[in-house]
Amino acid sequence: MARGATACSISPIWERHLLDAGDPPQVTFHHHENDEVEPTTTSWPLDNLVQPCLWCCRTIALNLNPNEKVRMLCVGNLRSKFNPSLPLGYYGNDIVFPAVITTVRNLLHNPLGYTVELLKQAKASMTKEYAKSVAALMVLRAKQLNFTVVVGSFVVSDLTKMGFKDIDFGWRKAVFPGATKAVGVISFFVSTKSKKGEVGTSVPICLPAPAMERFEKELDNMLKGHPIQ
Numbered sequence: 001m002a003r004g005a006t007a008c009s010i011s012p013i014w015e016r017h018l019l020d021a022g023d024p025p026q027v028t029f030h031h032h033e034n035d036e037v038e039p040t041t042t043s044w045p046l047d048n049l050v051q052p053c054l055w056c057c058r059t060i061a062l063n064l065n066p067n068e069k070v071r072m073l074c075v076g077n078l079r080s081k082f083n084p085s086l087p088l089g090y091y092g093n094d095i096v097f098p099a100v101i102t103t104v105r106n107l108l109h110n111p112l113g114y115t116v117e118l119l120k121q122a123k124a125s126m127t128k129e130y131a132k133s134v135a136a137l138m139v140l141r142a143k144q145l146n147f148t149v150v151v152g153s154f155v156v157s158d159l160t161k162m163g164f165k166d167i168d169f170g171w172r173k174a175v176f177p178g179a180t181k182a183v184g185v186i187s188f189f190v191s192t193k194s195k196k197g198e199v200g201t202s203v204p205i206c207l208p209a210p211a212m213e214r215f216e217k218e219l220d221n222m223l224k225g226h227p228i229q
Contacts, residue, residue, distance in 0.1 A: 013089040019128070025136030028129060032099040033073050034137065052115035053222050054187075054203065059107055061207060061215035066105040073097045074119065076126040096134055098122040182206035 001008075055072050064070065078094040079086055086094060100118045107115060182188070182204040192202045207215055 010089045012091050013087050014092070015087065015090060016092055018086060018090070019092060019094065019131050019135060021135035021139045022132055025139040027133050027136045027140065029125065029133045031134065031137055032071065032101055033097040035071075035099075050189075050201075050203070051119060052112050053219070054205070055115065056108060056112075057215050057218040057222060058205065058207070059104055060218045061211040061213075063211070063214070064104045066103070066108075068104050069101055070104055070107060071099045071101045072119075073099050074122045076123065078126055078128070078131055081126055082128055094131065096126055096131055098125050098130070 051072070055070075059070055074097065076096050076098065078096060079090075100115075100122050102115075102118060185206070187203055187205050190202045190204075191199070193199050205212075205215065
């Protein structure tokens with residue numbers, strides 16, 4: 001519309017019943033993403049195997065007790081999980097945050113495959129039934145859930161998954177469609193391109209200064225193939 005169009009190229013579809021809580025609402029999954037915990041949780045989109053390495057480095061940098069439980073919230077888009085799929089133009093919330101939980105000791109002293117398997121299990125749990133269970137939990141808790149959703153960080157990526165290609169709001173195409181910085185414990189995988197045209201991924205991370213120095217060191221060691229200390 002900003003570029004002079006007189007109608008939407010894809011008509012918006014409401015159809016909220018596709019992901020409602022059911023009647024009566026039934027919670028059928030354990031939603032650890034809503035546990036009340038200290039703010040050491042990490043949150044990343046679940047679309048890249050680099051996550052286990054970053055999670056390990058971040059945990060080492062925070063210098064936590066080996067017996068402490070750590071968790072990662074995996075931001076997952078359900079749009080491709082449905083059969084039949086959600087209708088083109090559906091603009092309701094279809095994002096869930098399943099939590100991967102383990103101890104510091106297990107995270108750091110098991111092979112990387114251990115963490116990858118935890119992430120695979122979290123990804124497998126993201127189904128239509130899981131989304132309805134989340135909705136039921138929201139209803140039963142009167143929508144007082146224990147996590148914060150950052151609004152606006154997924155707008156462009158979600159639009160492209162809905163069928164909109166080459167997003168252009170009237171002032172040229174988006175160069176950097178994503179969050180510009182980490183928000184507390186929340187990080188994002190953001191597609192980016194260097195000045196040379198090289199395509200890559202940017203992962204902003206927020207840590208206290210001393211922890212950031214340890215994180216940088218551990219990540220460098222991991223990239224060089226050195227074992228975790």
